[in-house]
Amino acid sequence: MLGVQQTIPSKRPPVGPDPDPVLPEAQALLDKVSAYLKPEEVHQLEVAYHFAARAHHGQFRKSGEPYITHPVAVAGILSEWFLDSQALCAALMHDVMEDTGVTKLEIAEQFGKQVADLVDGLSKLERLEFQTKEDAQAENFRKMLLAMARDIRVILIKLADRLHNMRTLEAMNPEKQKRIARETMEIYAPIANRIGLNAVYQELEDLGFQYVYPHRYQVLAKAMRVARGNRREVVGKIMDAVRGKLSESGVEALVSGREKHLFSIYRKMQEKHLTFSQVLDIYGLRVIVKDVPSCYLTLGMLHGLYKPIPGKFKDYIAIPKANGYQSLHTTLFGPYGTPLEVQIRTQDMHKVAEAGVASHWMYKSGNVSINEVQQKTHQWLKSLLEIQSESGDSVEFLEHIKVDLFPDEVYVFTPKGKIMAMPQGATAVDFAYAVHTDIGNRCIAAKINYELMPLRTILRNGDRVEIITASTAKPNPSWLNFVATGKARSHIRHFFKTMRYEESVALGERMLSQSLHALKTDHVELSDALWEGMLKESGDKSRQEILSDIGLGKRLPVVVARRLLQLSGQMPVEAQKPGAITIYGTEGMAVQFANCCSPIPGDPIIGMVKKGQGLIVHTHDCPVLRKSRPDPEKMLDVQWDPAVKRMFDVAVKVLAVHERGALAQIAATIADEAANIQNVHMEDEQAQTAYSVLNFTLQVENRQHLARVMKSLRQLQVVVRINRMRTPG
Template structure:
C-alpha cells in the first residue's frame, strides 16, 4: 500500500497508465516472481496454486500502472507478499498482500474479491484500504485518521498490521525515487509510528531495519558519515571480535554446553542514538558489536551465564533477566555486559532457539493464529491485550489526532516492570507514575485513587515508578480525577480516561449552568411566559445548525453564547411578546467551583461580599466582588454580567488573599501563622518579600482558605492588634 495522499492530486509511487517501464524490468520481475514462489515450500500445493491465481489477478488489475522507479506496479504487492512469506504466514495473508492495492487503485470491488478469494481475504484487503480521498484540513489530520482506521482494523484481525508493516518496509526500501521533502515526511512517520509498532509486536529485525532506513532519509549526511566509520571499524576490530568469539566458544565447549555463538553489529541508528544521548564521538562507542549465544533450553541459558561470568567479569548493574520477566512484546533473553579484553565492554544476549525466533519475528513466528488446543500463545495474548487497550482509548478520544497522541506514548520501547500486592507483574512505559499503574490495574481504581504505597511507603500519586517496585493503590469512592494529573501521567490509557472524565464533567456542569442562565434571561424578557414547547427548540436548533439542546446550553454555560441572545431568539420564534427590561433575579450560587463556574483570582470573593458574575468565553461564569475592576471597567459588555447571590452557608472553604507588613524579626512569621491557625483557617501558600526602603520590615503575602468574609475580618482584627504587625489588608487587584 502506497503512502496516503492528503489531496487526490498528490502523486504517490504510482505512475499513470502507459508510463514506460525500464528496459530490464520484465526480466527482473520474473526473477522476483520465481524467488517468491520458491519461498512457499512450507505450504500445500493447493495453496500455492491459489496464490498463483491471486498473483495473476493482481498483475491484470494493475496492468499499465508503474512505480516512479519505472517498475510495473505489481512488483510492489509481490515484494510485500515475499516479505510475509519469509515469516511463513498463512495463505490468506499472502493472498491479501498480493491484492492489497487492487480495491484502492483499480476498478476491482470488495465484493469481487470476496467472490473470487473468500471473505477472509476480502476483509483483510478492506482493512488495509485507505480512506476515501477526503479534503482534510492538514496532512497531520489525514495521517492521524488513516492511522486510527488502520489500528481499529488491526484490532479486528492482527494479521492486518503484519501486512501493513511489510508494506511500509518495502516502501522505505524503495524511497530513493521520491522528492526529498516527501522522503523526510514518510521517514518521520515511520520512525514515530511504524518502527515502534514493529517493536511492540516483536518484529525486532524489521524494527531495526525501519529505524536505519528512516535515519538514512531523515539525516542523510550523518547516515553516510556513520556508515563509513562503521565499515572502517569493522576491519580494525575484526581481530578483537574473532578473539572474543573463540574464547566464548572454547569456554562453553569446556563446560560441555552445546551453543551457537555469533557476533552481531549494532544497527546504525542505535549507535547514533547512543552517541547523542551520552555525548560520545564514534571512537568512544566501544560496544558497536554484541554477541549472541543460542542454546537448547532455558536451564542452559542460566548455566551459560555462569560460564561467561567466569570467563570475563560482569559489569555491576548491567544484567537483565528478560526470561523470568519477558518484555511486553514477548521478547525473552538474558542480557549481561562484561569486561572484555583491553577493557572493552562486551554485550551478550543468551537465549533458546524458540526465544531467538520470537525475538526476530515476534508474533509472526508463532503463526497460526491459535495453537492446536485453541488458546493464544503468550506473545499473541500480550498483543491482544495491547489491541484491547487501543480500542478502549479510541472509544474515549475526541478525534483522530487526540487518539494518535494517546497511543504514541504506548509505542515506545523503554519499560519498567512493577509488582501488584498479589505479585502480578505489570509492564509500564518508562516514566510511568502511580496513577498510570492504577489505571493499568483497572479503570475504576485509577478514577478513585488518592495515594499509593510504593514498597510499603505512602507516596504521592505523581511518583515515578522503577523496575521492581511493589505498588499498592489507595482509593476513595468520593475521589475523582484531577486536571493536574494530565501534566505527569505517561500511558495513553490513563490520559484518555482522565480526559474523558473531565470532558464529561465539564459537559454536565456547563449544561446545568447554561440552563440556569437561560432561565434567568427568559424570566427577565417574558416573566409571564409558559414553558417553551420542544417544536420551538427544534426550529431554533435547525436555524443555527446545531444538533442538540444540550449543545446550546453547554455553549451558554461556557460563555460561548449569550443567554440573552438565545432567549430573545427562542421567544421571537414562539411569538411571545417581550416585556420591558426589569430587575434581573439573582442566580443562587451552589457554592462549589467547577469547570463551568470559577471564583476570580483577582479579588477572591467570599460569602458576605456583594458579588456579580461575568460570563467569560471558554471559562463559563466567573464570580467577582461587585467593585472588582474586572467587572467595572468600561469595555465590559453589560449582557455578559449576571446577578448572582450566595447560597446559605454550606461549610465550604474559599480562597482569600491577605497581605501583611510586619517587623523583620525572628519568629514573626510563626506568630502571625499561629493567629491564623487559631481561627481555623488554612494557609495554602505564603511568600516573603523584603522592603529595600524599609529594611526593618518584611512583606508577607498569604493565600488562605476561609469559610466567609466574617471569618477573614475576624482574623484581620486579631492580627491588627499584634505589636509586630504594622499594616494588614485583604488582597484585591
C-alpha cells in the same frame, strides 16, 4: 502505499487479458509460496496478481518501474514470514482501492470478505477531508490501528509496505525523504518493536536514520566498516573461549557474534554522551541453547569464565518484555578489559525475538511462548481501542499512542505479587490507571514498598505498589503534568471533559430557567415535543447539547428561551429583571471565580457568560470587568448561597517589620484563625531594609472569616499595615 510514489492518474482496471506478461519478481513469489501454501491458494494468489496488474496498468513509480512491482515486493516480504494466502492477496491489492477505481464489493465478490476487509483496512482516507497534513496522518494512523485491532495481519502488511517504500526512498526529493523517514522512525519502527518484529524494527530505524541525518549516517557507516575488520579477530577469540567453556561442561550451544545496528550506536552515543570508539568497545555475543534450565546453567558458566559487572544482569525469561521478548542479559568484564554483552536464550525464544507476533505464521502455533506473544499483543490492541474511544480527535489519539509505543520498561509488583510492565518514568498514577480506570479516578495516595509516597512518585524496577483510594476522590488536572502513559493521560482528560459537560448542562438548565421566568410569568412546560422542534430547527443532537452550550457561553439563554416560547405558541412578554442564579461554590468547572478580583462569599458579585468557559463570577466593583465593557446580555445576576461551605483563595498584602521570627508569628496567627496559607512570597524591597512586604494567598470561608484573620494580624507588633489585594499573590 505512499501515494507520493505514484505519478500517473488512476484508471479503471481494463477488462480482459493482462496487458503485460507475468513479471519475473511475481513468478519468483509464486514459486516461493508454493513451498508452504496449497495449490489452490497459490492459484488464488496468481489471480490476485493479475487483478492488481490490470488495476495498476499504466502507473509507474518515481523510479520509473511499473507500479505493480511495489505490491509484489510487499507480498515477497510477507512470504518470508510465511503469512497465509489471504494476507498475501491483500498485499498484492493493497493500493487498488486507493489508487484505482476498484471497490471493496468487487474485491469481496472475487476474493472473499476477509481479503476485502484487509484491503479496506489498509486503504488511506481522502486527504482532502483534512485541513492539515498532521490531521490526515493522525486519522490515517487511527484508522489503521482500529483495523489492526480487528486483524493483526493489517499491521504486518502495513509494515512490509513501509519497509519496501523505505528501501526505495532514494527516488524521492530530499524534503519528502525526510518527512517519510521521520514518520517511519516516530511511528512504524516503534510499532514493529512493540509487536516483536526485531529485524524490521532495526532496518526501519537505520533507513530512517539514513534520510533524516544523512551526513551523520555516512560518517558512522564509514567508521563502522573500518572498525569491523579490526574487531573480527577479537570477537573470534572470545567466541572460541566461550564455546570451549560450554563444551567442557557438556552444554550444547550455538554461539554467534552480535553487531549493533547503526541507529542504536548513534542513540547510545547521544544518550550517554559516548564517543564512537567507546560504544564499539562493547562486544556482543548471543548464545542459543536447547531449554530454559540450560540458559541459567550457561549463565553460571559464563560468570565463572569472565567476571560479571554488578547491576548489569536482567532476567527477561522470568519477566518477559511487553512484546513477548525473553532472554537472559548479562554484561561481563571480557578479555583485554572490554565489556562483553551476552544474550542467552532458547531456540523458541530466539524465534519470538526475531519475528514477534509474525512467528505465529512462521512456526506452529502450539508453541506456548508464541501464544503468549499473541495474547500480549491482543491486550495492547484492546488498550488502544480504549484510548481511542476516549480521545476527542485523531491528533490527540496519536499523541497518546506515541507515548506508549515503545518506552523502556520498568517492572513493578501489585500487593498480590502480579508483575506489571510500566514505561520508564511511569508514576503511581500511571500504575493506578493501568490496574483499572476506577482505581485511577479515585486514587489519593500510594504505598510504595510499604511506605506512603506522593502520587507523582516515579516507579523503579522491583517496587511493590499499593494504591489507596477514596470513594469521593476525583482526578486532579495537575496529574497531566507528570503522567507518562497514554492510557492515564486519555482517562484523565476524558474525566474532565465528561465532568465539564455534565456541569455545563446543569448550569445551562438553571440559566435557561431564569431567562424563561424573566420573559413569561406563567409556568412554561418544556415538553419533549417542544424540544424536538427546537432540535430539528437547530440541528443539534440532544437537549443536553443545547443546555451545555448555554452553560459554556456558546449560546445566550435569553435567545433560546424566546425561541422555545415561540415554538410553544406563546409570545414572549417584555423581559422582566431575571432572578439571581445562586452560587453554591461546588459547581466545578462550569462556574469559575475570576482571578482579577478573587470574589469570596459575602462580596457583592455579578456573573459574566464567557464563550467556551461558562460563567465567570466577578465582584461588583471589579476594575477589570468595568474596563472590558461586556455585552449587557451576557451579564447575569448571581448571589451566594447562605450555606456555602468551601474555602476560597484571597490575596492579602502585609507590610511587616524585618526581624527574626516575624513570618513565623504571622503564619501561626493565620493558622489559629483556621485559615490556610496557599502561597507566600516576599517582594524585593532593597530600599526598605527595616520592613518586608509579604504577599499571601490565603484560603478563607467568607468575608467575615477574612475580617477575623486581618483583625488578629493587625494586633501583632510586627505587622505595620495589612490590606486585601484584588489579585492572588
